Amino acid sequence: MIELRNVSVSFDDQRVLDGVTFSLKRGEFVYLVGQTGAGKSSLMRLLYMDLMPENGDVRIAGYESRSITNRQIPHLRRRIGVVFQDFRLLEDRSVYDNIAFALYVTNTSRSDIKKKVLHALADVGLSHKRNHMPHELSGGEQQRVVIARALINEPVVLLADEPTGNLDPTSSAEIMDILTKINMRGTAIVMATHNYELVKRYPARIVQLKDGKLIEVDKAPGRVARSSP
Numbered sequence: 001m002i003e004l005r006n007v008s009v010s011f012d013d014q015r016v017l018d019g020v021t022f023s024l025k026r027g028e029f030v031y032l033v034g035q036t037g038a039g040k041s042s043l044m045r046l047l048y049m050d051l052m053p054e055n056g057d058v059r060i061a062g063y064e065s066r067s068i069t070n071r072q073i074p075h076l077r078r079r080i081g082v083v084f085q086d087f088r089l090l091e092d093r094s095v096y097d098n099i100a101f102a103l104y105v106t107n108t109s110r111s112d113i114k115k116k117v118l119h120a121l122a123d124v125g126l127s128h129k130r131n132h133m134p135h136e137l138s139g140g141e142q143q144r145v146v147i148a149r150a151l152i153n154e155p156v157v158l159l160a161d162e163p164t165g166n167l168d169p170t171s172s173a174e175i176m177d178i179l180t181k182i183n184m185r186g187t188a189i190v191m192a193t194h195n196y197e198l199v200k201r202y203p204a205r206i207v208q209l210k211d212g213k214l215i216e217v218d219k220a221p222g223r224v225a226r227s228s229p
Contacts, residue, residue, distance in 0.1 A: 001026045001157060001188050002047060007056035009042055016042050018212030019056070024157070024190060029183045031199050032192040033217070034209035040192040043209065044161050047190065048080050049073050061156050078106070081150030081187075085162035087142045089134040095121070096130040099149045106153075120148035124178055140171025147178060151187075158182065160191040164198060176202050 002024035009017040016039040024030055032040050045051035046058050049068060058065040061079040063072060089098050099120055103113045121127045124144040134142055143163060150158055160179065164172035176198055183189050193199065199206065206217040 001028070001061070002190070003059040004043075004046070005057045005059075007046065007053040007058060009039070009046070009051065009053055011042075015212050017046075017053075017209075017214075020209075020212075020214045022207065022214055024188055026156070027183070027186045027188055029180075029189045029204040030191070031204055031206045032190060032209065033194070033196070033199070033206060036194075038209040039212065040209055041161055043214075044082075044159050044190070044192060047157075047159055048077055048082055078102075078153045079156050081147075081153070081155035081158040083143070083146050083150050083158065083160040083163045085165040087134070087139075087146050087166075089142060089145060091134050093133075094130065095126065095132050095134070095137070095145050098134070098145055099152055102149060102152050116152055117148075120151050123151060123182075124148045138171070139167050140174055143167060143171070143175055144178065147175070147182075151182065155187065157188040157190065160189060162192055162194065164193065164195055172198060173201075 002022070004020055004022040007017055007020045008015065020043070032043065034040050042051060046053060047060055049058070049065060052065055061076060063076045068076065090101065093101070096117055099117045100113050103116065118127065118130070121130055124147050126141060126144055126148065129137065129141065134145070137145065158179070163179070164175050167175065172195065179189060179191065180202060208215045208217050
């Protein structure tokens, strides 16, 4: 599903990732932890190929960083769902249109778009808010819209970069319940987080970025979705 082999990345001559090797199985849930500035967001960017490694190779969903072309990157990203901490919703569009936006550019029929959007909204418990604008929603509701948008193309893996970072404890728990449900249906998840209380409450495999290295903290056997091989 995901494999990094001896990957290194530097910014301004400072090594952020140093020979990182990592793999993720289909249907697995992995927490990526580490201090601010440790390189968690850089590693996430590598996975959806917004950033390319200086050394080593990134393989995800059948694509490789060594050989992927600019034309192929959008196709890769349709197989990956990304959830950001700061929501990144289109403020001038409704909840429905924010979720449908990713499908408008793929020649999907309007009837299929409607079916997929309503299904995604039901998944995150926001069917009744489909005509609302982002500013009319709470932070937790906005993040649920982001998750629905990330799910619209039925991704094989969901990348969640601090998805609860701007939320209160109740909203954070709601987001984690949704992510757990998604994972148990077979979607692999990599979640970067500072929230160790959530990690304790929702145990899964943990890897830590420290001094440019990726360290296995807890393999958490048995936390892989049942549908994975």
